[in-house]
Amino acid sequence: MNAKIEVRETRLSLLIEETLIMKDAGYRLVQIGCTSLAAGSVEHANTLELFYSYDKNYDLVNLKVLIGKNAEIPSISGIYPAAYLYENEIHDLFGVFIKGMSLDFKGNLYKTAIPCPLNPDFQQKMRYIIAGFERE
Amino acid sequence: MIKQTIIPFGPQHPVLPEPLQLDLVLEDEKVVQAIPSIGYVHRGLETLVTRQEYQEFVYVAERICGICSFIHGMGYCQAVEEIMKVEVPARGVFLRTIWAELSRIHSHLLWLGLAADAFGFENLFMQAWRIRETILDIFEETTGGRVIFSVCKVGGARKDIQPDTLVRIGQTLEKMKKDVKSIEKVFLKDNSVRHRLAGIGILTNEEAHSLGAVGPVMRASGIKVDTRMLGYAAYPDAEFEIITETAGDCYARCAVRIHEIYQSIDIIRQLIPKTPDGPVDVKVIGAPQGESYMRLEQPRGEVLYYIKANGTRLLDRFRVRTPTFANIPPLVKMLKGCDFADVPNIILTIDPCISCTER
Numbered sequence: 001m002n003a004k005i006e007v008r009e010t011r012l013s014l015l016i017e018e019t020l021i022m023k024d025a026g027y028r029l030v031q032i033g034c035t036s037l038a039a040g041s042v043e044h045a046n047t048l049e050l051f052y053s054y055d056k057n058y059d060l061v062n063l064k065v066l067i068g069k070n071a072e073i074p075s076i077s078g079i080y081p082a083a084y085l086y087e088n089e090i091h092d093l094f095g096v097f098i099k100g101m102s103l104d105f106k107g108n109l110y111k112t113a114i115p116c117p118l119n120p121d122f123q124q125k126m127r128y129i130i131a132g133f134e135r136e
Numbered sequence: 137m138i139k140q141t142i143i144p145f146g147p148q149h150p151v152l153p154e155p156l157q158l159d160l161v162l163e164d165e166k167v168v169q170a171i172p173s174i175g176y177v178h179r180g181l182e183t184l185v186t187r188q189e190y191q192e193f194v195y196v197a198e199r200i201c202g203i204c205s206f207i208h209g210m211g212y213c214q215a216v217e218e219i220m221k222v223e224v225p226a227r228g229v230f231l232r233t234i235w236a237e238l239s240r241i242h243s244h245l246l247w248l249g250l251a252a253d254a255f256g257f258e259n260l261f262m263q264a265w266r267i268r269e270t271i272l273d274i275f276e277e278t279t280g281g282r283v284i285f286s287v288c289k290v291g292g293a294r295k296d297i298q299p300d301t302l303v304r305i306g307q308t309l310e311k312m313k314k315d316v317k318s319i320e321k322v323f324l325k326d327n328s329v330r331h332r333l334a335g336i337g338i339l340t341n342e343e344a345h346s347l348g349a350v351g352p353v354m355r356a357s358g359i360k361v362d363t364r365m366l367g368y369a370a371y372p373d374a375e376f377e378i379i380t381e382t383a384g385d386c387y388a389r390c391a392v393r394i395h396e397i398y399q400s401i402d403i404i405r406q407l408i409p410k411t412p413d414g415p416v417d418v419k420v421i422g423a424p425q426g427e428s429y430m431r432l433e434q435p436r437g438e439v440l441y442y443i444k445a446n447g448t449r450l451l452d453r454f455r456v457r458t459p460t461f462a463n464i465p466p467l468v469k470m471l472k473g474c475d476f477a478d479v480p481n482i483i484l485t486i487d488p489c490i491s492c493t494e495r
Contacts (some may be wrong), residue, residue: 003366019436029348029460030438030462051442058361080348082346082465084465085465094421108173108175111178117180117183126425
């Protein structure tokens with residue numbers, strides 16, 4: 001079988017629109033992942049890369065979104081109900097703020113010894129800690 | 137209005153081999169909502185990729201889980217090999233596939249035992265695990281390990297299996313089929329077992345798709361998806377059909393797993409005579425650069441590995457989306473509206489692996 005793997009870059013402002021297109025086309029949400037680009041270059045020192053993977057008939061489509069420091073991203077859990085778990089994971093491990101999750105664990109999905117361990121940006125960690133207290 | 141009660145289920149519970157917590161909101165004996173909580177065994181294994189040399193990281197990848205450890209190692213290796221364009225010798229590929237299918241048999245038998253234990257059939261539990269011992273003995277003989285094998289490496293396999301041993305493995309599995317048949321009869325025909333499983337924890341076809349279910353959970357709801365059909369490893373050399381059921385209940389999930397045991401035995405039977413002679417590995421030099429998305433079929437369902445490499449011996453990112461993680465939202469849906477007494481059975485039918493989930 002020759003299944004395709006496609007990587008498509010998109011902008012944060014188009015995320016919901018693109019997600020709706022995938023949903024309407026019958027794609028299944030495979031996962032949402034996040035990667036810090038800090039190791040790659042100085043230019044992207046505070047940049048995170050979110051990738052949303054979808055499957056249809058074994059073809060894998062990955063939507064990539066670059067987000068900067070302090071970015072707040074919209075939740076897609078209203079479109080794909082299972083997304084809340086991935087979004088909470090990204091919030092806890094990378095400190096990304098996600099608005100409108102259908103179930104918000106408020107930083108308690110993973111109980112890590114240090115906040116957002118996969119985010120190399122110290123200031124973002126501090127913001128996470130302070131905002132975390134505010135939210136409680 | 138009926139008074140609601142919240143009962144915490146887990147993290148420690150007799151049916152749970154690993155810690156998972158569910159806050160169950162009950163109205164009388166009916167579950168109206170289930171809120172999952174994980175995070176008790178998070179080990180941060182993905183982060184270790186930035187500190188462990190990429191060839192040594194196979195040992196960490198294998199330790200993501202103790203049941204599907206081999207396929208985790210294999211998936212990681214395949215992802216690195218794809219980036220580095222490493223051509224693994226055919227014999228290495230065949231041996232990997234045989235070990236992967238043996239892992240599936242062992243995992244499904246382990247699950248059958250746990251399921252029997254959950255619905256109170258101790259003898260059936262013992263029989264399932266007795267049969268599973270045969271597979272563990274094969275692992276021990278061919279790899280030296282019964283849980284973690286460490287036979288997968290970037291570039292192939294660390295150990296070879298002698299041709300006469302391969303033939304003997306095929307014969308052992310054929311004999312084992314009879315034993316599986318004897319417990320299959322109880323799992324699928326016994327009235328008391330059927331009473332505990334049939335019509336319980338239903339996940340419809342649409343729900344399975346929209347909630348992103350994978351593996352036997354998805355196939356038991358009638359969705360014909362099996363990542364082995366992508367044609368990785370030696371699967372293109374074996375003929376097999378995707379096993380599905382339509383009821384989407386606990387009984388259907390049990391039936392899918394039992395039939396997949398026979399399917400795995402059949403795949404191994406087909407692969408053994410086709411296993412070519414030759415080396416089992418190639419030497420890999422250099423360091424990977426680029427990214428790779430690799431999907432494999434674990435016993436519990438589709439797993440996705442993402443690797444981002446920067447041309448050094450330390451990788452930038454290793455991400456695993458494990459099957460149980462994907463099956464938690466469907467589990468929450470299955471629990472809604474069920475009887476409190478059925479909760480343990482329903483949880484077990486997704487075959488939860490929390491070590492995988494949290495990594």
